[in-house]
Amino acid sequence: MKGKIHIYSLDVGLKGPVICYILIALIISVYSGCRPDHEEPVAVQTGKIIFRFEHHVNGAPLMKDTMAYTNAAGNHYLVTEVQYFISDVTLHRHDGEDYVIHQWKDIWYVDDDIPSTMQWDVFDDIPNGDYDSVSFTFGIPAAKNISLMYVNPPERDMFWPDVLGGGYHYLKLNGKWLNDTMIQNRPFEFHLGIGQIYAHDSIYVPDIIGFVHNDFEVVLPASSFTVKSDTIVDPVIMNIENWFQHPYVFDFASYPENIMQRQDAMHIACMNGKEDVFTTGEIEKKSGE
Numbered sequence: 001m002k003g004k005i006h007i008y009s010l011d012v013g014l015k016g017p018v019i020c021y022i023l024i025a026l027i028i029s030v031y032s033g034c035r036p037d038h039e040e041p042v043a044v045q046t047g048k049i050i051f052r053f054e055h056h057v058n059g060a061p062l063m064k065d066t067m068a069y070t071n072a073a074g075n076h077y078l079v080t081e082v083q084y085f086i087s088d089v090t091l092h093r094h095d096g097e098d099y100v101i102h103q104w105k106d107i108w109y110v111d112d113d114i115p116s117t118m119q120w121d122v123f124d125d126i127p128n129g130d131y132d133s134v135s136f137t138f139g140i141p142a143a144k145n146i147s148l149m150y151v152n153p154p155e156r157d158m159f160w161p162d163v164l165g166g167g168y169h170y171l172k173l174n175g176k177w178l179n180d181t182m183i184q185n186r187p188f189e190f191h192l193g194i195g196q197i198y199a200h201d202s203i204y205v206p207d208i209i210g211f212v213h214n215d216f217e218v219v220l221p222a223s224s225f226t227v228k229s230d231t232i233v234d235p236v237i238m239n240i241e242n243w244f245q246h247p248y249v250f251d252f253a254s255y256p257e258n259i260m261q262r263q264d265a266m267h268i269a270c271m272n273g274k275e276d277v278f279t280t281g282e283i284e285k286k287s288g289e
Contacts, residue, residue, distance in 0.1 A: 009208065039135065044125075044127055044128075044168055045229050046127055046229075047128055047232065048125070048126060048232070049122050049126050049231070050119060050121050050231060052119050053117075053118045053119070054237045054281065057079075057240045057241050062079060062240060064078070064080060065078060065274075070110070071241060071245065073244065073249050075177045075252040077178075078176050078177075081174045083110065083113075083173075084110050084138070084139075084171040084173075085108065085109055085110075085138075085139055086107075086136045086167075087106055087215075088101075088137045089122075092131060092135065093129055093132070094129065094130035094131065094132050099124075099131075102124070104125045108153050109154065117191045128227050129170075130226050131224060133224060134220045134234060135218060136218055136220075137216070138170060139171070139193075139215035140167060140168060140193065140215060145167030145215075150168070156201065160193040160194060163208075164196055164205070167193070167194060168193070169192065172190075172191050173189075173243065174188070175188055184251075186250050186256055188255075188257060191258060191260050192214055192259075193214065195212035195213075195214050196261060197263065203262070212263055212266075216265070216274045217274065217277045220234075220278060220280045221280065222280060223255075225283045230284060232283060232284070232286070233283065233285070234280060234283075235280055237280060239277055242275065243269060243273065243277055244272070247275055250268055252274065
């Protein structure tokens, strides 16, 4: 009969143990052929994260349009608007792995006049686990800071002039301060973006010989948390007074109107910004485990 194995008709004299071995081998091969080539991967459990942005002065929420504040240089000032970008937000896991937020949004715009920008419900599914800290780039890194990538307001209105390096502002912190006579309010524009290097100590565009990218990394202190298939709410607090005092005291009288085209002033802002301008509040769980 074709297609059948006749063990009993083999020419060699097979003994009982040998026949058993052959049968066992056949059974193993049949079962092996039925097994899948690979096991199904175990689904990774995930949660969500929300960043809530807050602006404080001296430990209390910012009061806009009120001459209520005095900086370390003794300048009395008020704030009219706060606008900025953060990018490349990174969650640093306890096991050494980093998770970079990148789905749909890797750059976030914050504007205290637009409530919807004051909370970022991150689209990414965050893998469960322990995270030691949160870091981000303040501003937009050079590789991503491309002119005309925003065509609609409000982000569009953060453009940085092409002749000054192009791309977009990192920060617009606008307000007024009292001059030395304590009588007249003077406007100030504390703006961060790409800096310029000038020949002949001038501030004229034809004398630009180079550019400085002033974006910087911020590591939020005390920003550890654990994701267990829940939602974490992480407050990101800008402490506005610290733009003007740590480690360098910033005197409005030295730059009475603005700091654009003044890389020495923007460098001070960067050093102060990465020192302690940003902190975090109490991290919350929005939903139960």
